Amino acid sequence: MEHKVLLSANEAVAQAAYHAGCTVAAAYPGTPSTEVMENIAKLKDAIRCEWSVNEKVAAEVAIGASLAGARTLVAMKHVGLNVAMDPIMTFTFVGAVGGMVVIVADDPGMHSSQNEQDSRVLAKFARVPVFEPSDSQEAYDMTHAAFDLSEQFEVPVFIRLTTRTSHASTLVNIDPDAPRKEVVSKGYTKDIIRNVAVPAYARPMRARVEKRTEALRNFAANSEFNRVEKGDNHLGFVTAGISYQYVKEVFPEFSVLKLGLSNPLPVETIRNFAATVDRLVVVEELDPLLEEQIRAAGIAVVDVKTPLRMMELNPMRITALRQELLGDATPPPVQSTLDGLPNRPPVLCAGCSHRGVFYILAKLKATVAGDIGCYTLGAFAPLSAMDTTICMGASIGSALGMEKAGMDGRIAAVIGDSTFLHSGITGLLNVAYNRGTITTVILDNSITAMTGHQKNPGSGTTITGAETVTIDIAAICRAVGIKRVCEVDAYNLAELERVLKEELDAPEASVVIAKGPCVIATKANVGATPYVVDPNKCTACGLCFKLGCPAILRGEAVGKRFKSAIDPAACIGCDQCRQVCKFNAISPRS
Ligand code: SF4
Numbered sequence: 001m002e003h004k005v006l007l008s009a010n011e012a013v014a015q016a017a018y019h020a021g022c023t024v025a026a027a028y029p030g031t032p033s034t035e036v037m038e039n040i041a042k043l044k045d046a047i048r049c050e051w052s053v054n055e056k057v058a059a060e061v062a063i064g065a066s067l068a069g070a071r072t073l074v075a076m077k078h079v080g081l082n083v084a085m086d087p088i089m090t091f092t093f094v095g096a097v098g099g100m101v102v103i104v105a106d107d108p109g110m111h112s113s114q115n116e117q118d119s120r121v122l123a124k125f126a127r128v129p130v131f132e133p134s135d136s137q138e139a140y141d142m143t144h145a146a147f148d149l150s151e152q153f154e155v156p157v158f159i160r161l162t163t164r165t166s167h168a169s170t171l172v173n174i175d176p177d178a179p180r181k182e183v184v185s186k187g188y189t190k191d192i193i194r195n196v197a198v199p200a201y202a203r204p205m206r207a208r209v210e211k212r213t214e215a216l217r218n219f220a221a222n223s224e225f226n227r228v229e230k231g232d233n234h235l236g237f238v239t240a241g242i243s244y245q246y247v248k249e250v251f252p253e254f255s256v257l258k259l260g261l262s263n264p265l266p267v268e269t270i271r272n273f274a275a276t277v278d279r280l281v282v283v284e285e286l287d288p289l290l291e292e293q294i295r296a297a298g299i300a301v302v303d304v305k306t307p308l309r310m311m312e313l314n315p316m317r318i319t320a321l322r323q324e325l326l327g328d329a330t331p332p333p334v335q336s337t338l339d340g341l342p343n344r345p346p347v348l349c350a351g352c353s354h355r356g357v358f359y360i361l362a363k364l365k366a367t368v369a370g371d372i373g374c375y376t377l378g379a380f381a382p383l384s385a386m387d388t389t390i391c392m393g394a395s396i397g398s399a400l401g402m403e404k405a406g407m408d409g410r411i412a413a414v415i416g417d418s419t420f421l422h423s424g425i426t427g428l429l430n431v432a433y434n435r436g437t438i439t440t441v442i443l444d445n446s447i448t449a450m451t452g453h454q455k456n457p458g459s460g461t462t463i464t465g466a467e468t469v470t471i472d473i474a475a476i477c478r479a480v481g482i483k484r485v486c487e488v489d490a491y492n493l494a495e496l497e498r499v500l501k502e503e504l505d506a507p508e509a510s511v512v513i514a515k516g517p518c519v520i521a522t523k524a525n526v527g528a529t530p531y532v533v534d535p536n537k538c539t540a541c542g543l544c545f546k547l548g549c550p551a552i553l554r555g556e557a558v559g560k561r562f563k564s565a566i567d568p569a570a571c572i573g574c575d576q577c578r579q580v581c582k583f584n585a586i587s588p589r590s
Pocket residue numbers: 533537538539540541542543544545562563564580581582583584585586
């Protein structure tokens with residue numbers, strides 16, 4: 001009996017991993033991929049799953065599991081793939097034993113990322129097959145197929161999701177009574193020539209990779225996931241992933257070649273399709289990866305002028321393409337105007353323990369190399385206390401580089417606990433080894449907050465809730481050679497200022513661990529006693545506004561300035577504003 005359920009692609013992938021007999025899964029959280037592992041964790045009895053400390057380690061766990069004969073899955077966002085590429089590039093030479101599926105979720109438009117990149121490019125570079133689902137049903141079906149393909153061709157297989165497919169929910173036909181596939185593990189076979197990538201063995205592996213790529217291209221040509229949908233042949237579209245949905249919506253009457261298995265590109269399939277249409281148009285999200293290969297094969301493609309190469313596609317942008325190609329586009333629906341609505345830039349939560357650190361660093365006029373996490377919001381006004389953000393773990397090396405370049409003044413690196421454990425430790429080791437004098441501030445809330453409060457080695461529990469070691473971050477810092485390491489209460493602003501000033505001015509490297517829980521994860525915002533401003537004492541000096549707490553509002557106007565007021569519904573009583581007010585105007589509500 002048919003049984004349809006509404007699932008996001010991330011949920012569908014988790015379900016498919018279960019049904020396909022996957023037994024080991026690893027990931028590092030990152031939007032928009034996080035829910036893949038969160039949903040697999042609900043199946044923890046069947047799949048051994050983990051939050052790994054970073055994507056490289058997650059990929060290595062999956063590689064080990066594959067070599068041991070198990071079906072395995074690893075999930076990450078696009079920038080995580082950069083971190084994981086080192087082991088993946090070589091594992092494409094060695095080859096999978098148990099099926100290995102790599103879920104990588106791109107973020108076109110950078111809803112929650114520091115850059116925009118197309119993971120298909122890296123997949124082509126690594127010579128691995130890529131599935132591009134257009135909806136959750138395909139995410140489910142393709143995950144199944146990816147495990148089989150991985151074992152058939154002994155290659156890790158990518159599934160490229162994007163924000164829209166990862167998070168949009170569509171109907172998936174799942175038989176609730178379908179048993180989980182009983183995959184008999186192939187077990188581990190010691191085979192040094194096969195599994196040890198040293199030059200002598202890697203050279204024949206290299207040749208095998210090329211041979212395999214051509215075999216995969218033939219496979220793709222016959223894949224059920226690459227299909228022609230015939231229509232008016234004045235135009236023919238080659239498309240993949242979420243772009244397919246937009247093409248079908250805006251050009252419903254025309255022929256489409258939908259590529260579900262897009263790498264290696266089935267060139268002859270495209271050539272045959274091109275021969276049946278007057279004009280061939282390629283629509284893909286982000287890089288012109290398909291288009292460039294199609295052109296390189298000598299197949300004529302319409303040179304589209306509508307800008308489609310950057311940011312997320314949507315039906316309106318594809319409607320502009322229709323206007324260019326046919327001149328008959330129905331204007332996109334008028335969007336409701338946002339005029340008059342207040343700007344709502346992202347901001348640290350009311351009572352966030354990171355706020356005081358940035359307030360003090362700004363006060364001390366430190367140059368701050370920042371990192372990836374909620375705390376990147378410290379870059380925005382009124383705190384404006386972060387000077388750079390590059391990628392996970394880059395703060396510490398960047399700060400050292402500033403020092404080596406001879407920059408004057410106080411230099412700090414600011415990094416969260418999860419990011420420090422992800423890729424900051426080696427940077428700190430480098431500071432100690434190369435005699436840097438920067439101060440590294442670790443914002444320790446013992447959780448991976450930005451992606452939704454996932455556990456990390458500082459949390460004391462695993463993804464399944466099992467108790468485990470709680471990493472001592474201070475001990476790690478000392479172990480890599482930093483002598484000046486101290487912990488400070490992130491809410492004690494006077495102590496923070498004293499310690500940060502002392503460490504920033506010290507002639508050697510130091511680490512300040514600012515400890516304070518995430519107010520959302522600990523529900524500190526529930527039932528808290530809010531603070532109030534006494535308007536009779538408030539002088540409208542404006543100092544508390546510099547904290548940037550969203551609970552602090554403008555009160556009564558005093559000339560061009562404003563007294564402050566506190567929103568009792570938002571305030572969690574963290575006390576930071578009371579500490580900065582020099583007029584004792586702020587206190588807990590009695
Ligand atoms: S710091 Fe104190 S005096 Fe200054 S605006 Fe805020 S509440 Fe008023």
